[in-house]
Amino acid sequence: MLKYLNTDIVFQEVPDETSLAINIAGCPCRCPGCHSPQLWGDTGLPLDTQAIDTMMAAQGQSITCVCFMGGDAAPHQVATLAAYVHLHYPRHKVAWYSGRQYLPHNLDKQQFDYIKLGPYIAHLGPLKSSHSNQHMLKRQPDGTFADITSRFRTR
Secondary structure (H helix, E strand, C coil), X not given: CCEEEEEEEECCCCCCCCEEEEEECCCCCCCCCCCCHHHCCCXXXXXXXXXXXXXXHHHCCCCXXXXXXXXXXXXXXXXXXXXXXXXXXXXXXEEEECCCCCCCCCCCHHHCCEEEECCCCCCCCCCCCCCCCCEEEEECCCCCEEECHHHHCCC
């Protein structure tokens, strides 16, 4: 079962969106230099459709996107919750910040409007670094994903 530690309204994680970031606990990646090591443990509250409904009742009018931060221990459960958001809250986009280099081949990526892939590697930096190994992908109308990582980089 997925658990989440907390939520926050964020503005930089997904371009052009005001996102409800749901910080999912139990991260198996444990990247050295991680900015959220508190998410490594098996702690927090159950993250299920009831929790999503509660969050949306409280924040749904203030946001344009639901952003799952983590969940790499149970990617199919994250995809199931993403499908739930799309079905029940169709005005909202869905993003997933994954620390995986690649997604499981049988994961339904179409449940996501945005996917950030890549573990944090300190010497390569975060998304905004021109040397980062991380990539932000955006689903296109034809179902393919375009790399929009450059949107994070300052000019």
